Amino acid sequence: MSAQPPVPSLDGLLEAVWLVEAEGLTVCAVNAAACQLMGGVPAASLLGHLVTDWAVSPEDMVFWSGVAGGAPDGLWSQSLIRRPDGEVLSVERRISPTTLADGRAAFLVAVLDRSREQQAANELEQLVAELRATLDSTADGILVCSLRGDVRAFNRRFAQIWDLPDTLQTRRDDTALHAHLAHSVVDTGAYQARLEVLTGMPEMQGTDTLLLRNGRVLERVSIPQLSRGRPVGRVYSFRDVTDQMAAEAGLKLAAKVFECSLDAAFIASADELLVAVNPACERLAQQAAGRLLGRVAGSLFTDPHNDQLLDTIRAHWRRHGFWEGEVWLRREDGEACPVQLSWVVLRDEQDQVRQSIGFFRDLTEQRAARHRIEQLAYSDVLTGLPNRLLLSQRVDFALQMARRQATSFAILFLDLDRFKNINDSLGHQFGDRVLVQVAGRIRSCLRDVDTLCRLGGDEFVVYLHGVDAEGAELVVGRILQELTRPFLQDDMNFSIGCSIGVAMYPQDGSTLDELIKQADTAMYEVKATGRGHFRFYRPQMNVDVLSRMKLETAMRQALEQGKFRLHYQPQLNLLSGRLIGAEALIRWIDEERGPVSPGQFIPLAEESGFIVQIGAWVLAEAVRQAVCWQQAGTPMLVSVNVSALQFRQPDFVQRVAQTLSEAGLPAELLELELTESILVQDADEVLQRLQALSSLGVHLAIDDFGTGYSSLAYLKKFPIDKLKIDQSFVRGLPEDESDTAIVVAMISMARALKLSVIAEGVETEAQRATLQRLGCDEYQGFLCSPGVPPDKFAHFLQALR
Numbered sequence: 001m002s003a004q005p006p007v008p009s010l011d012g013l014l015e016a017v018w019l020v021e022a023e024g025l026t027v028c029a030v031n032a033a034a035c036q037l038m039g040g041v042p043a044a045s046l047l048g049h050l051v052t053d054w055a056v057s058p059e060d061m062v063f064w065s066g067v068a069g070g071a072p073d074g075l076w077s078q079s080l081i082r083r084p085d086g087e088v089l090s091v092e093r094r095i096s097p098t099t100l101a102d103g104r105a106a107f108l109v110a111v112l113d114r115s116r117e118q119q120a121a122n123e124l125e126q127l128v129a130e131l132r133a134t135l136d137s138t139a140d141g142i143l144v145c146s147l148r149g150d151v152r153a154f155n156r157r158f159a160q161i162w163d164l165p166d167t168l169q170t171r172r173d174d175t176a177l178h179a180h181l182a183h184s185v186v187d188t189g190a191y192q193a194r195l196e197v198l199t200g201m202p203e204m205q206g207t208d209t210l211l212l213r214n215g216r217v218l219e220r221v222s223i224p225q226l227s228r229g230r231p232v233g234r235v236y237s238f239r240d241v242t243d244q245m246a247a248e249a250g251l252k253l254a255a256k257v258f259e260c261s262l263d264a265a266f267i268a269s270a271d272e273l274l275v276a277v278n279p280a281c282e283r284l285a286q287q288a289a290g291r292l293l294g295r296v297a298g299s300l301f302t303d304p305h306n307d308q309l310l311d312t313i314r315a316h317w318r319r320h321g322f323w324e325g326e327v328w329l330r331r332e333d334g335e336a337c338p339v340q341l342s343w344v345v346l347r348d349e350q351d352q353v354r355q356s357i358g359f360f361r362d363l364t365e366q367r368a369a370r371h372r373i374e375q376l377a378y379s380d381v382l383t384g385l386p387n388r389l390l391l392s393q394r395v396d397f398a399l400q401m402a403r404r405q406a407t408s409f410a411i412l413f414l415d416l417d418r419f420k421n422i423n424d425s426l427g428h429q430f431g432d433r434v435l436v437q438v439a440g441r442i443r444s445c446l447r448d449v450d451t452l453c454r455l456g457g458d459e460f461v462v463y464l465h466g467v468d469a470e471g472a473e474l475v476v477g478r479i480l481q482e483l484t485r486p487f488l489q490d491d492m493n494f495s496i497g498c499s500i501g502v503a504m505y506p507q508d509g510s511t512l513d514e515l516i517k518q519a520d521t522a523m524y525e526v527k528a529t530g531r532g533h534f535r536f537y538r539p540q541m542n543v544d545v546l547s548r549m550k551l552e553t554a555m556r557q558a559l560e561q562g563k564f565r566l567h568y569q570p571q572l573n574l575l576s577g578r579l580i581g582a583e584a585l586i587r588w589i590d591e592e593r594g595p596v597s598p599g600q601f602i603p604l605a606e607e608s609g610f611i612v613q614i615g616a617w618v619l620a621e622a623v624r625q626a627v628c629w630q631q632a633g634t635p636m637l638v639s640v641n642v643s644a645l646q647f648r649q650p651d652f653v654q655r656v657a658q659t660l661s662e663a664g665l666p667a668e669l670l671e672l673e674l675t676e677s678i679l680v681q682d683a684d685e686v687l688q689r690l691q692a693l694s695s696l697g698v699h700l701a702i703d704d705f706g707t708g709y710s711s712l713a714y715l716k717k718f719p720i721d722k723l724k725i726d727q728s729f730v731r732g733l734p735e736d737e738s739d740t741a742i743v744v745a746m747i748s749m750a751r752a753l754k755l756s757v758i759a760e761g762v763e764t765e766a767q768r769a770t771l772q773r774l775g776c777d778e779y780q781g782f783l784c785s786p787g788v789p790p791d792k793f794a795h796f797l798q799a800l801r
């Protein structure tokens with residue numbers, strides 16, 4: 001180590017200093033601060049070192065290498081030096097040329113250690129870079145402004161959110177940037193106003209929402225930027241909440257749907273406890289939410305066919321994630337109501353049940369409608385009885401069983417007697433109510449295993465399960481007896497007869513159709529031979545039905561071919577015995593059949609409606625005959641039977657008037673015999689017609705009085721002239737007390753109402769005398785004469801006038 005040359009004392013200097021000989025570039029003197037800077041080494045270890053050993057920066061290297069070519073001016077700049085231990089220090093170094101005491105050129109190197117400042121600067125730079133990176137990586141857009149609004153910084157996200165053009169990102173133009181922001185929002189005015197407020201209140205914080213023209217929605221948070229507790233600027237953060245708002249709107253919508261759904265809905269927790277119910281659920285379960293929440297959801301439902309309902313549901317959940325089916329909802333009032341339940345399970349990523357949502361809907365009305373549809377398909381609307389379809393299903397099943405077990409059963413065909421009269425006279429609504437009563441009565445005679453079916457109209461079919469002929473006869477007897485009991489409808493007492501045909505399986509048929517057909521045939525046989533009874537089917541009966549059809553055809557031909565005739569039965573005054581009238585009675589002698597009784601073909605004509613044509617012919621013919629008698633100088637009242645259907649023809653009165661005027665017969669010489677059933681039809685309509693007929697001058701008599709709805713009400717109301725006591729009451733006179741009593745009552749009633757009375761079917765003198773004694777006015781019957789042709793009647797005209 002060489003000794004320090006004579007140099008000015010350096011130790012008083014605070015900065016590190018060393019002297020470098022220009023010639024060899026060796027360090028010839030150092031001060032204590034230099035020793036300290038170079039790592040706390042002794043001065044001796046530094047002396048004699050080439051200064052270039054410590055140079056690091058190219059600038060220093062260039063400087064020292066330039067020294068040989070002439071003393072440079074010096075150098076002052078930030079630089080680096082390498083310590084003997086190899087560490088590089090950041091320094092501020094100043095090199096100044098100087099001269100040693102011996103005159104040699106030298107350089108004074110003064111060095112200030114700047115490594116701390118440099119480190120601080122580096123750290124600051126790094127911090128800024130990190131901050132910048134942080135700012136750029138935040139999800140929110142950040143804008144930092146001065147208090148005046150000058151833009152200090154913004155991050156990348158801000159540029160994205162606001163769709164900043166490149167020019168505004170690369171070149172600072174605060175005015176243009178603020179203009180871009182203001183223009184991007186829908187309500188520019190409100191945006192500007194808000195900025196002004198914020199500018200005027202630097203410490204204010206706030207959050208608001210901006211709707212951009214591109215449809216996005218931004219949430220803006222504005223907070224003051226503070227430095228030492230004082231606002232120095234403002235930081236705006238912008239968050240795109242468009243999707244979040246849409247999701248929130250979706251959630252709100254879902255909540256609304258849940259609330260307002262007409263279907264009942266509930267949400268259950270993972271352990272199936274109710275956590276939410278909607279109002280429809282409360283309504284249907286008849287329980288407030290407070291009572292439902294916390295209950296096991298499955299406890300609301302039950303299935304009478306499945307006592308493991310919940311296990312079934314859970315098993316289905318495992319496979320399909322939902323369960324759907326019809327169950328019963330237990331309600332507060334203890335009643336259960338049928339519901340359609342859809343129960344969906346919600347699982348998380350680990351496939352664990354998180355929640356379940358159930359929807360259910362009241363099926364009461366739907367079931368009722370379904371039941372009603374089934375009822376309509378299988379039952380008769382009026383009576384609710386099974387219809388033909390249901391009957392055939394039951395009988396098909398019965399046939400299979402009966403075949404297998406070799407048992408028998410019966411089919412009954414029931415038809416009400418003269419029900420048409422009820423319908424015609426009292427109207428269809430009345431008739432319908434009667435049918436319902438009848439159905440109830442028949443049903444009461446049957447067992448549960450039997451089936452009563454209404455075919456339509458007044459026709460019923462009964463399937464009697466497992467009976468033989470004897471059993472069938474017992475049931476039939478019960479039905480006939482039950483239907484004989486008087487009916488009461490609308491304060492009206494009346495009786496209804498019934499004719500029943502019976503067919504037995506297996507002897508009368510092997511299908512339902514066959515059995516019904518045979519029972520129907522048997523029923524017709526009953527009708528044809530007196531009604532109100534029953535018959536078992538016999539093969540011969542089919543022939544009878546055929547003959548009825550033939551009879552109807554022949555009857556129509558008879559009218560066309562003018563084969564009908566009228567006979568006239570004298571009507572006499574009981575006291576004087578004088579002839580007072582003639583009842584016209586139709587007669588028909590068929591070429592094949594010979595004389596056919598009106599008792600046989602008139603009911604057939606009434607059933608088919610052909611009575612209207614027959615009636616018109618009878619009226620015209622009787623009037624024509626009366627004109628003949630009048631012209632012959634023996635005018636005589638002619639009495640004509642009018643059937644209910646004929647009277648109900650809208651133009652009936654007009655036809656009567658026309659027939660009279662065309663023939664030229666005074667109306668007073670015509671009497672119309674009306675059955676009681678006609679008078680109890682639509683009262684106003686009947687009254688109108690009767691008044692019209694009466695004002696023509698036609699006489700009106702009530703035929704067969706006492707056999708129908710004998711009611712004082714209509715006798716009082718209608719312009720009736722005469723009552724005809726039915727021959728069934730006359731027959732028992734004078735012995736039968738009740739017949740006598742009835743006849744007395746009728747005559748008294750007629751007296752009270754100032755009506756004349758005629759008795760029909762008088763066959764004996766005793767009957768005639770009794771009637772005379774009881775005060776009857778007139779009579780007719782075989783005692784005097786049956787109905788006779790006009791030429792024979794002429795005899796009475798001469799003899800009894």
Ligand SMILES: Nc1nc2c(ncn2[C@@H]2O[C@H](COP(=O)(O)O[C@H]3[C@@H](O)[C@H](n4cnc5c(=O)[nH]c(N)nc54)O[C@@H]3COP(=O)(O)O)[C@@H](O)[C@H]2O)c(=O)[nH]1
Binds near residue numbers: 584762781
């Ligand atoms: N709508 C019309 N009905 C008519 C007409 N002609 C007849 N009839 C109805 O047919 C039923 C049977 O009539 P008929 O066989 O002619 O019997 C009548 C008389 O012959 C019979 N009669 C008369 N006197 C006696 C008697 O002393 N004994 C006895 N056993 N029978 C007797 O009574 C029948 C008259 O009945 P009515 O009409 O009630 O006065 C019968 O219901 C006729 O009404 C027609 O043209 N149109």
